[in-house]
Amino acid sequence: MRDIEPQEIAKRVWVEGQISEVLQRYGFRMMEPTPIEHLDTLEAKSGPQIREEIYWFADKAGRNLGLRFDLTVGMARMVANRLDLPEPIKLCAIADSWRYDEPQFARYRHFRQWDAEIFGTTDPLADAEAICVGMDALENVGLREYEVRINNRRLVEAFLRKIGVETRAQIDSALITIDKLSRLPPTQITEEFGKSGLSGEQIEAVKELCSLRGSPEKVLSELARLFREDTNVETARNELIRLADVLKSFGRRDRCIYDLSVVRGIGYYDGIVYEAYDKGGEDIGSIFGGGRYDKLCAIYGKRDIPATGVAGGIERIMISLERSSIYPKLRETPRVFVASATTDVLFEAWEVVARLRKTGVATDFDLKERSLEKQLEYANSMRIPYVVIIGRRELERGFAKLRDMQSRKEKEIRIDDIQKEL
Amino acid sequence: MRDIEPQEIAKRVWVEGQISEVLQRYGFRMMEPTPIEHLDTLEAKSGPQIREEIYWFADKAGRNLGLRFDLTVGMARMVANRLDLPEPIKLCAIADSWRYDEPQFARYRHFRQWDAEIFGTTDPLADAEAICVGMDALENVGLREYEVRINNRRLVEAFLRKIGVETRAQIDSALITIDKLSRLPPTQITEEFGKSGLSGEQIEAVKELCSLRGSPEKVLSELARLFREDTNVETARNELIRLADVLKSFGRRDRCIYDLSVVRGIGYYDGIVYEAYDKGGEDIGSIFGGGRYDKLCAIYGKRDIPATGVAGGIERIMISLERSSIYPKLRETPRVFVASATTDVLFEAWEVVARLRKTGVATDFDLKERSLEKQLEYANSMRIPYVVIIGRRELERGFAKLRDMQSRKEKEIRIDDIQKEL
Numbered sequence: 152m153r154d155i156e157p158q159e160i161a162k163r164v165w166v167e168g169q170i171s172e173v174l175q176r177y178g179f180r181m182m183e184p185t186p187i188e189h190l191d192t193l194e195a196k197s198g199p200q201i202r203e204e205i206y207w208f209a210d211k212a213g214r215n216l217g218l219r220f221d222l223t224v225g226m227a228r229m230v231a232n233r234l235d236l237p238e239p240i241k242l243c244a245i246a247d248s249w250r251y252d253e254p255q256f257a258r259y260r261h262f263r264q265w266d267a268e269i270f271g272t273t274d275p276l277a278d279a280e281a282i283c284v285g286m287d288a289l290e291n292v293g294l295r296e297y298e299v300r301i302n303n304r305r306l307v308e309a310f311l312r313k314i315g316v317e318t319r320a321q322i323d324s325a326l327i328t329i330d331k332l333s334r335l336p337p338t339q340i341t342e343e344f345g346k347s348g349l350s351g352e353q354i355e356a357v358k359e360l361c362s363l364r365g366s367p368e369k370v371l372s373e374l375a376r377l378f379r380e381d382t383n384v385e386t387a388r389n390e391l392i393r394l395a396d397v398l399k400s401f402g403r404r405d406r407c408i409y410d411l412s413v414v415r416g417i418g419y420y421d422g423i424v425y426e427a428y429d430k431g432g433e434d435i436g437s438i439f440g441g442g443r444y445d446k447l448c449a450i451y452g453k454r455d456i457p458a459t460g461v462a463g464g465i466e467r468i469m470i471s472l473e474r475s476s477i478y479p480k481l482r483e484t485p486r487v488f489v490a491s492a493t494t495d496v497l498f499e500a501w502e503v504v505a506r507l508r509k510t511g512v513a514t515d516f517d518l519k520e521r522s523l524e525k526q527l528e529y530a531n532s533m534r535i536p537y538v539v540i541i542g543r544r545e546l547e548r549g550f551a552k553l554r555d556m557q558s559r560k561e562k563e564i565r566i567d568d569i570q571k572e573l
Numbered sequence: 574m575r576d577i578e579p580q581e582i583a584k585r586v587w588v589e590g591q592i593s594e595v596l597q598r599y600g601f602r603m604m605e606p607t608p609i610e611h612l613d614t615l616e617a618k619s620g621p622q623i624r625e626e627i628y629w630f631a632d633k634a635g636r637n638l639g640l641r642f643d644l645t646v647g648m649a650r651m652v653a654n655r656l657d658l659p660e661p662i663k664l665c666a667i668a669d670s671w672r673y674d675e676p677q678f679a680r681y682r683h684f685r686q687w688d689a690e691i692f693g694t695t696d697p698l699a700d701a702e703a704i705c706v707g708m709d710a711l712e713n714v715g716l717r718e719y720e721v722r723i724n725n726r727r728l729v730e731a732f733l734r735k736i737g738v739e740t741r742a743q744i745d746s747a748l749i750t751i752d753k754l755s756r757l758p759p760t761q762i763t764e765e766f767g768k769s770g771l772s773g774e775q776i777e778a779v780k781e782l783c784s785l786r787g788s789p790e791k792v793l794s795e796l797a798r799l800f801r802e803d804t805n806v807e808t809a810r811n812e813l814i815r816l817a818d819v820l821k822s823f824g825r826r827d828r829c830i831y832d833l834s835v836v837r838g839i840g841y842y843d844g845i846v847y848e849a850y851d852k853g854g855e856d857i858g859s860i861f862g863g864g865r866y867d868k869l870c871a872i873y874g875k876r877d878i879p880a881t882g883v884a885g886g887i888e889r890i891m892i893s894l895e896r897s898s899i900y901p902k903l904r905e906t907p908r909v910f911v912a913s914a915t916t917d918v919l920f921e922a923w924e925v926v927a928r929l930r931k932t933g934v935a936t937d938f939d940l941k942e943r944s945l946e947k948q949l950e951y952a953n954s955m956r957i958p959y960v961v962i963i964g965r966r967e968l969e970r971g972f973a974k975l976r977d978m979q980s981r982k983e984k985e986i987r988i989d990d991i992q993k994e995l
Binding site: 184186238251260261283397505508 | 671
């Protein structure tokens with residue numbers, strides 16, 4: 152784990168503020184699920200192997216608890232137990248999550264995520280809404296060179312069934328291998344498919360399907376050609392048609408491609424899924440991702456409610472911004488430092504400090520009673536742009552010196568006017 | 574543990590924003606220590622009994638880890654290992670902490686704190702700075718009816734030594750009992766002091782000292798009368814004199830009282846300590862508190878550096894604000910809902926949604942293709958103030974209806990002018 156230093160916090164606060172503004176603009180209401188969940192809840196859909204990837208422990212009452220590994224599970228668990236909320240329910244969160252991974256580039260054990268979820272409708276309209284909020288989140292921090300890759304797990308599942316991959320276990324393990332298509336060498340992929348019980352012919356068919364990639368129009372017409380009669384595939388394909396139509400109304404279809412290899416790693420997804428990548432930043436991993444999980448809520452509670460959602464890592468966005476150098480100028484030091492020329496004006500200097508702060512000016516001063524030279528050195532090392540120097544002689548006339556630390560120019564100003572001059 | 578609901582988050586975001594503004598105004602730089610610390614770090618000064626009060630566990634590598642119980646320990650551990658930071662070091666944080674307590678009124682297992690720390694000076698000037706940032710934090714959220722009760726642990730310790738309570742263990746356990754003075758019945762207090770090995774006479778002397786309470790001037794002159802020659806007491810008393818002088822320069826002395834019974838519960842404090850209470854809200858507990866811990870950093874690392882700091886619970890402030898009903902009006906729902914009168918204008922309605930959002934207006938719409946009546950019901954249940962109704966006839970002329978949900982009045986407006994009308 153790591154401490155987050157002031158320079159990074161200043162950036163994080165800015166990024167989260169920009170994303171929060173977008174979430175509000177889309178009508179999502181901010182909440183925060185508890186950071187500590189029952190281990191059962193965390194395992195519900197992802198299975199007990201999730202234990203290996205998270206922080207979990209028994210509390211003093213002997214209950215197994217775990218730190219949340221994402222925000223989706225907690226939001227779904229909450230909504231599933233709340234019969235009072237009118238549908239659709241649009242919730243969002245920006246908060247911490249923890250994974251017990253080997254720390255590696257762009258993956259931390261403690262990280263922050265933004266997350267927006269829509270409960271209560273199976274319409275791809277909601278998926279489009281989630282995809283657009285993701286796009287606007289990126290654009291509102293200044294990332295415009297991205298690509299969203301969309302697919303429908305239902306389509307891939309229907310295809311697997313169609314070619315004879317039929318048991319739940321086989322389908323699930325095939326999906327896990329598909330998720331690794333771009334990351335593992337072809338021989339290893341073939342081996343993994345083989346372990347799931349797929350024949351050579353089936354493997355080729357899956358690989359061919361997953362190589363379909365391009366504009367929604369192109370992929371949809373290709374799919375129309377490939378699957379003319381299969382009604383299961385047809386339903387899944389219709390969802391992608393509807394999605395493309397809605398994205399067009401929202402003026403966003405051009406930023407999306409349909410990519411049949413995208414299935415997402417997490418087990419709870421069961422419909423439209425997508426991942427966004429910062430162009431030229433594939434090594435960072437997906438910069439947001441999400442999808443539909445219509446069957447998750449039923450596992451958690453009283454309310455069987457369809458759901459879809461999108462989430463992204465704050466740290467990954469920050470890495471992308473760092474690379475593209477598009478952060479705005481962020482100030483994380485005070486605007487002015489009040490220095491005292493001699494120790495006999497300390498009390499008066501403190502009064503000036505209190506007055507400036509009262510008017511809302513970020514003001515610092517010397518807590519160590521150092522010489523004027525040392526005070527200026529400190530202000531300089533903190534990159535504080537202005538220093539007010541309180542001296543006995545000027546003070547008697549109600550004046551002080553104002554020093555611009557960049558130009559090193561000094562001028563006399565009325566103490567009452569300091570605020571105006573900054 | 575509990576989920577934080579949208580209404581509460583909206584308030585929390587506001588409160589934290591107000592406090593964050595004050596922290597910046599005072600020149601504190603925001604950081605965040607890691608949420609998971611080595612158990613050793615958490616136990617360093619508080620002792621192994623802290624295990625009973627926190628969440629801790631062994632990770633897969635067999636290391637004992639714990640969730641932070643405050644922000645001070647992590648900030649001190651970080652500063653103690655950073656030789657590069659120029660002194661004084663003023664850091665702050667607003668973040669989560671966890672305690673494994675029985676949940677009770679105004680105390681949660683997962684809570685948020687704001688925290689401001691000053692490293693690098695023993696001067697009570699720094700303690701005054703910390704106290705003032707606490708006061709301004711309260712005032713900036715609108716809490717003006719508070720009292721800050723200040724003491725010096727060094728003074729109480731010097732007094733204990735003077736009356737013959739001399740071992741470290743005796744002094745520590747006497748301080749723990751003093752911290753409970755206002756909460757436990759007198760017989761139990763006497764019993765606890767007795768267990769620490771204090772004689773009846775010593776107990777009376779301690780109780781008398783701790784009953785000293787009043788304006789700084791009054792308490793200081795009383796102390797001058799009581800301890801004329803003792804140099805240890807004198808040093809501690811001089812710190813309180815200096816503190817009162819600085820608080821006066823800052824224009825804040827009138828909001829403080831000196832109260833010799835205040836010693837704080839946490840083991841790491843070793844100088845000036847204080848607690849603030851919302852008037853009439855003593856049941857909430859202290860609304861901020863802090864003090865000096867000059868010897869903590871040396872335990873953690875390479876840098877033996879004096880320190881003082883202040884912290885407060887966000888939830889406690891929120892309870893106080895709720896009671897005094899001084900929250901500003903906070904909007905956590907969208908400003909406008911775009912309804913479609915019939916299903917043949919859906920695509921056009923979505924275009925209006927996208928346009929409004931693009932200009933930054935928080936906009937929601939129907940994700941379920943419901944009737945106009947149902948859409949209005951939903952917008953009403955979400956307390957959205959305006960509904961734009963897109964109808965085929967008006968649309969052809971470039972118009973829509975704007976409905977004020979409170980007055981229930983409708984008027985026709987140009988679609989291009991919607992934003993201006995909201």
